[in-house]
Amino acid sequence: MLALGLMPSAPAHAFSLQGDGKGKHIVILGGGLAGMTAAYELNKLGYRTTILEARNRSGGRVFSVRKGSTHQEVGGPVLTSTFDEGQYFNAGPSRIPHHHKLTLHYCKELGVPLEVYNNVNESTYYFSEGKGKLSNQKVRAREIHNDMRGYTSELLAKALDQDKLDLAMSKEDAAKVLEYLRAEGGLDIDKLYKASARRGYLEAPGAGEKSGKIADPHKLVDIIQSGLLDPDFYNVAEYTYELQMTMFQAVGGMDSIAKALEKKIAGSLKFGAEVKAITNVADGVKVTYKDKTGEHEIKGDICICTLPLPVLSNINHNFASDVSRAIDFVPYIQTGKIGLQFKRRFWEEDEHIFGGITHTNNDLTQIFYPSNGYLGKKGVLIGCYNFNDKAKRVGDMSVAEREKFALEKGSLIHPQYKQEFENSFSVTWHKTLYNMGGWAVYGSEERKNLYPALLKPDKNVYFAGEHTTYLTAWMAGAFESARSTVAAVHSRLAEQRVQYPTTTNKG
């Protein structure tokens, strides 16, 4: 069996293509990471590029809400953030896995400093609304994690001890598994799970006589009956490959990445340009867009369309039927975040929570504590980050109702909310103009029946963005798809050049 660790190290992420794109014009739809990265790489190759971006900012879903940030949902007013200078939250992507090599590559190439995003924190809470003994109160994650390690190790050790399982291994090997379970579960000499410092102290140890006081474990039935083994509290946030530490964030806000890219391709970027129609024509693509001054048409040899599918679905096009079907039917997640600015970082000062995520089974779903500005004065936390039905219910509220909801539910966990709250900003992605969804969500059926149509160009139009990858929801999807599309476009145009050579002076 090949250990992953033994694989040859990945090559450096240089992107060196042969030939140049001189004389060719590529029209790119969408000034998010995928569109800007495509332009950045195409420009390096000598292409002329134009990016049409409907908003007056770049980045798309890479959106850090800070003082003066504006946001508009369908049928709603333009909202402006009143956070203090220096305060922000990432309404879109907020985490970079350490193995998203291309994301790290671009951060390095673009000079965007990174810091650790502290995704794992044993002192955050599980808060279960319900009827069990541990419900309606906050329980530190470490208590449940270590109690469950203890109980499951104890149970399995008992089964092994009593030879109740067909282990298909030698007695000696089984003894090693038992020793492992004792260590894993923190079991005592009799292989029983009892009180353990792993789950924290009732009274902290200190100087002199202060030896510390440990609490008894929670009872397993209480954990079960309080809903703390339900899916709302599963360890997905730590076990999923993408969410395993180490994780990063861009210093000062994830939009630093978008801003750094924007600087590189500023000359290609047309803001306030809303795409109205995309038409494949014999020798290229015709794109109709609308800006403050009216409707315009732009022509490209090739078009790279990075628009989210629910947006593209409402734009006129003459694509083939399988492409059109994919655009109309690939599902997107409903998701939203609510940022809350507080006068005081009470979660740090009072509760010793530095970064990480509190989980709850109510519609808040998660509270993200900031992984920056530790021990500072003020802070913005993400008071709600939810999906699907929960996100729909919250997204259906008015902005004022959302704030009220986040404060009410959040106060159950942090009573300090009431005293310390200053202002909020909510982003509901499935209602957001020019997004209309969080990210593409492919089940195996959609991967089979819809996805393939997006991987090949529809005549002169290529599709890029996270929805054209197996890295949906991640910035890495934007980067990977941009590169892959640029390579495809360049390869095609280079081939055409070989097919129809221009007259060259051989003398």
Add this chain to the structure above:
Amino acid sequence: MLALGLMPSAPAHAFSLQGDGKGKHIVILGGGLAGMTAAYELNKLGYRTTILEARNRSGGRVFSVRKGSTHQEVGGPVLTSTFDEGQYFNAGPSRIPHHHKLTLHYCKELGVPLEVYNNVNESTYYFSEGKGKLSNQKVRAREIHNDMRGYTSELLAKALDQDKLDLAMSKEDAAKVLEYLRAEGGLDIDKLYKASARRGYLEAPGAGEKSGKIADPHKLVDIIQSGLLDPDFYNVAEYTYELQMTMFQAVGGMDSIAKALEKKIAGSLKFGAEVKAITNVADGVKVTYKDKTGEHEIKGDICICTLPLPVLSNINHNFASDVSRAIDFVPYIQTGKIGLQFKRRFWEEDEHIFGGITHTNNDLTQIFYPSNGYLGKKGVLIGCYNFNDKAKRVGDMSVAEREKFALEKGSLIHPQYKQEFENSFSVTWHKTLYNMGGWAVYGSEERKNLYPALLKPDKNVYFAGEHTTYLTAWMAGAFESARSTVAAVHSRLAEQRVQYPTTTNKG
């Protein structure tokens, strides 16, 4: 049962004592964190303080090795570090748990910026020298963690399914445990552990057709027989309360904390003053010390002795026999670290390891990757951090031999060592002049029989330092003991003042 999370929040860490120490002189032995913190707090109260520090730097074990740092072991030469400017490693404490409130309090009060110490990293390695199929190769921690979660959950689910365990719970509750095990172990619909993305990819997912390729789990017997369930690889680094995320480090080196304290008490600090004798006298304490100019005597009303016990054990004193016995017999750990500077951060560039710890069963024990300077050019990693017999074996080597050893063993894990190595610096604490040990290690017998003698003053001499706490090995022990000692000293001197009031003019 009381959930820890529901406890009232701890009070702020202000330290406000009544009365003042005017006219009293406190002699403090040792300019480490305990000694400097005691002086800092005593000075605030109006006492006159003198700290005698044998070295020409403050901080004691809080020692960040950087360009020009010097270090001396018993019988050895003075060594000077040749690291590049800006490169360093923490030879002493390198981590601050998020619940060490007093450490965080002093960092905040002294203006020492903190950053996350990334103690948990699923992409570091387990490297087991041995005979099993997974031995002598590096295996990512995530592979073993998730394989073991999978196998143990599968085994326990099987036992539960077959009603082989007396669970003492309802069928409904048992069903919830089964569902939990399925999620915890990443089991399939049949509750079997198979391939899972949690343990990483053989080929990463990407754009277009790149769906990613997952490897099969390691076989349980291979894991066992390769020693990967042995104590060397237990999850202590993640489960221990003190090592649970969130952890911090001082930006730029842990010695920032010592330097910030030193600034506050610079007037009290005598460098190069080696204590030779401590004598309780009727009205105070007489301390004999030696510096460049010869032997001197200093008199204090009270003495606070923070010297490590193995050092104190070789200093003349007239303490009571129980105190003397504690000083001579409290065991200290043997421990050492070797910092290695490399031209290139190959662990990041080639292997995507950002911070965290690689574990091995050879004498290196651990490799600590730096939690700072991510994605930079050069870096210093701690190529060896070991204890007890392993530390003794390595510490017995010459400095050149230690380097050779660290490079040889480390190259088994990172073949890049040979190409990229620049220079090294090793610190063996149990051989270090003025330390002679890592930290106090109390078994329950020593806590009962030796420890109590150190908690009360021997006449006019008080003892402080991590060895007078239940926070041994942590900077928190120094801070907590300093505070606790200052409170005791102040309370005594304030009482004396009440007992023998000076004449006051009542007119």
